[in-house]
Amino acid sequence: MNIEKNTEKQRLNFWEKIYLPEIARGLGMTFVEMFKPKVTRQYPEEVWNPTGSYRGRPVLVLEEDGERCVACGLCSRVCPALAIEVAAGETEKTKERYPIKFEINMLRCIYCGFCEEVCPEEAIVMSKDYDLVFEKQEDAILDKDQLLIPMAQLQDRLEFLRQYRR
Amino acid sequence: MEQWLVQSLVLGLKMFLIVNGLLIAAAYLVYFERKISAWIQNRIGPNRVGPLGLFQSFADVFKLYLKEDIIPTLANKGFHAIAPVISIGIAIAVYAVIPFGEYFYLGGEKVYLSIAPHINVGLLFILGMSSVGVYGLTLAGWSSNNKYSLLGGLRSSAQMISYELSMGLSLIGVLMISGSLDLMQIVQSQTGGQWNIFFQPLGFIIFLVSAFAETNRTPFDLPEAEPELVGGYHTEYSGMKFGLFFLAEYVNMVTACAMMVLLFFGGWDVPFLYETLGLEQGSVLRALVQFGVVVGKMIPFLFLFIQTRWSLPRFRYDQLMSLGWKVMLPLALANIAVTGIIMMIFQ
Numbered sequence: 001m002n003i004e005k006n007t008e009k010q011r012l013n014f015w016e017k018i019y020l021p022e023i024a025r026g027l028g029m030t031f032v033e034m035f036k037p038k039v040t041r042q043y044p045e046e047v048w049n050p051t052g053s054y055r056g057r058p059v060l061v062l063e064e065d066g067e068r069c070v071a072c073g074l075c076s077r078v079c080p081a082l083a084i085e086v087a088a089g090e091t092e093k094t095k096e097r098y099p100i101k102f103e104i105n106m107l108r109c110i111y112c113g114f115c116e117e118v119c120p121e122e123a124i125v126m127s128k129d130y131d132l133v134f135e136k137q138e139d140a141i142l143d144k145d146q147l148l149i150p151m152a153q154l155q156d157r158l159e160f161l162r163q164y165r166r
Numbered sequence: 167m168e169q170w171l172v173q174s175l176v177l178g179l180k181m182f183l184i185v186n187g188l189l190i191a192a193a194y195l196v197y198f199e200r201k202i203s204a205w206i207q208n209r210i211g212p213n214r215v216g217p218l219g220l221f222q223s224f225a226d227v228f229k230l231y232l233k234e235d236i237i238p239t240l241a242n243k244g245f246h247a248i249a250p251v252i253s254i255g256i257a258i259a260v261y262a263v264i265p266f267g268e269y270f271y272l273g274g275e276k277v278y279l280s281i282a283p284h285i286n287v288g289l290l291f292i293l294g295m296s297s298v299g300v301y302g303l304t305l306a307g308w309s310s311n312n313k314y315s316l317l318g319g320l321r322s323s324a325q326m327i328s329y330e331l332s333m334g335l336s337l338i339g340v341l342m343i344s345g346s347l348d349l350m351q352i353v354q355s356q357t358g359g360q361w362n363i364f365f366q367p368l369g370f371i372i373f374l375v376s377a378f379a380e381t382n383r384t385p386f387d388l389p390e391a392e393p394e395l396v397g398g399y400h401t402e403y404s405g406m407k408f409g410l411f412f413l414a415e416y417v418n419m420v421t422a423c424a425m426m427v428l429l430f431f432g433g434w435d436v437p438f439l440y441e442t443l444g445l446e447q448g449s450v451l452r453a454l455v456q457f458g459v460v461v462g463k464m465i466p467f468l469f470l471f472i473q474t475r476w477s478l479p480r481f482r483y484d485q486l487m488s489l490g491w492k493v494m495l496p497l498a499l500a501n502i503a504v505t506g507i508i509m510m511i512f513q
Binding site for chain 2: 020023026027029030031033034035036037038039040042
């Protein structure tokens, strides 16, 4: 049989086997490491600004003449966590439908971005908000006023979607 | 004032200073442990509580005081409560015999820089006390009625018993050279740069490795090996009872460093320092400088203890045991024999 032995005896020489020089080498390495530049970001002071590809809190796009959403309910249907609730209403404008009620439960949302992907109007997009804190469970259910964000603030994401969406 | 009153007042003050000094030192060791670990991992470390995060450890202890003290229903309550007390009590009791300097005269009264100066079994007392310290860990593991705690406690007792042997034997060479168990006298025998490290390098290495094992520090921290034993012997402890174990570990670390400095690195001796500074025997300033020298010599060893924890992985249990019994013990015995032969030749 063609078996090669690979014992500790063969692998290590005398100095490696008594450990101490190797331990000293290891300590030397960590000592040098102590003086290298630090990588920590001091968060509340140094805020991170994500790029357009970041999936933060989902928001509704607000144009000059009102929201884009036509309350088709696709986002609510596709949401795997059942976080979105939509109720539709009708108007006399060119866009005949608008959401009377649009709620996202942020305790349920898993930031998958399916709602954005499925939306035919590009009306719901993922924003850059990541520091979400709620003091009560009720506060975590965001209604339409909290969700509507002016289009100008969402340019990075819309640009990203235009480039990479099929 | 009467003599006994002055003496007991001085003694009380010394005890107060040493116990509080130790606890504060332990708190700051925790802070530096976190800082150094952060620096090694290219992080910044605690920097929020106070300037540079210097009050972080006090915040930690304060948190531990406020936490709920949970005692498992099936635990043996008496032993569960007494185990941390044994741990920290023994750790601090060792400082009765550790001198931080010689003495100074205060109003005609000779004040030593240790609680019990010139006790003629000083070294034996330290070794004996550190053996009793095992009871704290073993009792903690056993009384918790938890298999992980029990395993941690058993491991700690097995480990400490194995390494105590080589630790004690490694010090016999020092004893043979200085001819005394009194720590003061051991230090005095090293005056003028005749430090024991130059005569006992092997003894020092054995003592250093055993000290790591005795204080349960990485690479020998098997009693609390997080990945396999949850928290080891203190799994079932919370609040300040856990805090006491934590403090005991750091106090033990300080003890080990103090022993290394006193036994191998000449204690407060620095060649020509006191002559050049012109400090008289028995002056307050000389005593202060001696204290500073001892503490200053301890700092590199404390740093070594902390840095080692963040550099080396943990030993396997059988590796630990075979290192203790098959390597350390024969080496320590050989060290004694060689020291004895050399002393016979040069006498």
